[in-house]
Amino acid sequence: MNTQDVLGMSQKYIMQTYRRLPVVWEKGAGMYLFDKERRRYLDFLGGIAVCALGHSHPNIIEAIREQADKLMHTSNLYHIEAQAICAKMLVESSFAAKVFFCNSGAEANEAAIKLARKYGNTVLNGKNEIISMRKSFHGRTLATITATGQEKFQKGFEPLPTGFVYADFNDIQSVESLITDKTCAVLTEPIQAEGGVIVPDDAYLKDLRMLCDSKNILLIFDEVQVGVGRTGKLYAYEEYSVKPDIMTLAKALGGGFPVGAMLASEKVAGVFVHGDHASTFGGNPLAMVAVKAVLETIAEECLLDNCRLLGAYLREGLERIKSRMPLIKEIRGKGLLIGVELAIEALPVIEKCLERGLIVGSAGANVLRFAPPLIINKAEANMGLEILASSLEEIK
Numbered sequence: 095m096n097t098q099d100v101l102g103m104s105q106k107y108i109m110q111t112y113r114r115l116p117v118v119w120e121k122g123a124g125m126y127l128f129d130k131e132r133r134r135y136l137d138f139l140g141g142i143a144v145c146a147l148g149h150s151h152p153n154i155i156e157a158i159r160e161q162a163d164k165l166m167h168t169s170n171l172y173h174i175e176a177q178a179i180c181a182k183m184l185v186e187s188s189f190a191a192k193v194f195f196c197n198s199g200a201e202a203n204e205a206a207i208k209l210a211r212k213y214g215n216t217v218l219n220g221k222n223e224i225i226s227m228r229k230s231f232h233g234r235t236l237a238t239i240t241a242t243g244q245e246k247f248q249k250g251f252e253p254l255p256t257g258f259v260y261a262d263f264n265d266i267q268s269v270e271s272l273i274t275d276k277t278c279a280v281l282t283e284p285i286q287a288e289g290g291v292i293v294p295d296d297a298y299l300k301d302l303r304m305l306c307d308s309k310n311i312l313l314i315f316d317e318v319q320v321g322v323g324r325t326g327k328l329y330a331y332e333e334y335s336v337k338p339d340i341m342t343l344a345k346a347l348g349g350g351f352p353v354g355a356m357l358a359s360e361k362v363a364g365v366f367v368h369g370d371h372a373s374t375f376g377g378n379p380l381a382m383v384a385v386k387a388v389l390e391t392i393a394e395e396c397l398l399d400n401c402r403l404l405g406a407y408l409r410e411g412l413e414r415i416k417s418r419m420p421l422i423k424e425i426r427g428k429g430l431l432i433g434v435e436l437a438i439e440a441l442p443v444i445e446k447c448l449e450r451g452l453i454v455g456s457a458g459a460n461v462l463r464f465a466p467p468l469i470i471n472k473a474e475a476n477m478g479l480e481i482l483a484s485s486l487e488e489i490k
């Protein structure tokens with residue numbers, strides 16, 4: 095099939111929930127994607143912060159191939175070796191004592207919401223309200239669109255589950271004013287990604303931790319987008335020297351293989367007992383060997399160091415472009431999650447960059463989002479910066 099054939103079939107047979115750009119990717123290699131016409135594009139979006147090791151990393155391919163050859167699926171009615179290994183790796187690298195595996199970010203957050211409510215209802219004697227943040231994003235299931243503090247994701251899907259209230263991100267007083275004798279948890283992204291790449295003040299997450307401790311409520315970090323190396327630490331909470339009680343991961347965790355995880359401290363994890371939660375595919379052997387390969391490769395290839403170095407390098411380059419282009423209002427981010435706020439809509443810039451062979455995304459209407467694979471080098475960073483600058487030059 096050629097590109098036009100795929101576009102036609104896609105529009106005819108797939109529910110139109112995504113506004114898609116007219117490209118069909120055929121192959122990926124490292125920092126690059128190739129379309130059906132074999133044109134090469136530099137990927138600064140990495141499947142929306144998923145492909146942390148780049149495309150077609152041999153370690154992930156080998157792990158999945160070997161596992162597929164042996165065993166693909168068994169269900170969670172039995173023990174799964176790779177699942178136990180990955181849980182141990184996640185626990186030993188984090189604050190957590192136990193892990194629940196699922197298949198996506200929204201599912202990981204659903205699991206976190208259920209765990210927090212069960213803890214609140216049982217240990218905290220009937221507390222079950224959750225405070226989440228305005229401009230947050232937690233997924234597209236009914237509970238997670240409700241936790242998401244943006245009306246545009248909720249409209250039309252009423253009635254929504256009850257038990258959620260919304261505070262302003264980066265405003266500790268706003269959170270404090272919402273705490274009642276019904277509050278069981280505060281849920282937040284350490285850095286708001288979809289909301290426009292909003293980095294909080296250094297003290298905010300620490301203050302949040304202290305507030306939760308003083309009120310005896312749980313702190314949940316949604317690290318679906320910023321976890322697994324994106325900020326230059328394995329988990330974003332390490333940047334702020336603050337430990338949550340519950341954390342969710344997905345996206346980069348499987349490097350492109352669908353997987354999610356919900357991690358919790360011992361005291362919280364203990365309230366989930368047999369039958370409380372489940373997922374047919376959660377922690378499937380194929381997903382688990384991908385997770386193991388991702389975690390091992392991040393360590394072996396020193397990708398956290400690379401993320402910090404190249405993140406700073408990219409931001410410096412963007413600041414130079416900003417100094418001569420008033421179209422750029424602000425550059426925000428940590429590590430290799432970078433938001434570039436524009437004075438215009440992001441979409442025409444995304445389209446122009448694509449025409450010129452660079453893939454970038456958006457986070458809100460007027461913020462460009464960069465979430466390149468953590469393997470990016472300086473030459474690739476320079477190439478992306480040049481394409482962005484020339485695209486902005488043409489648009490302004």
Ligand SMILES: Cc1ncc(COP(=O)(O)O)c(C=O)c1O
Nearest residue numbers: 198199200231232233318319344
């Ligand atoms: C912070 C955050 N949480 C949850 C999700 C939902 O993840 P998924 O699309 O895998 O359900 C996303 C997706 O963008 C996200 O950025």
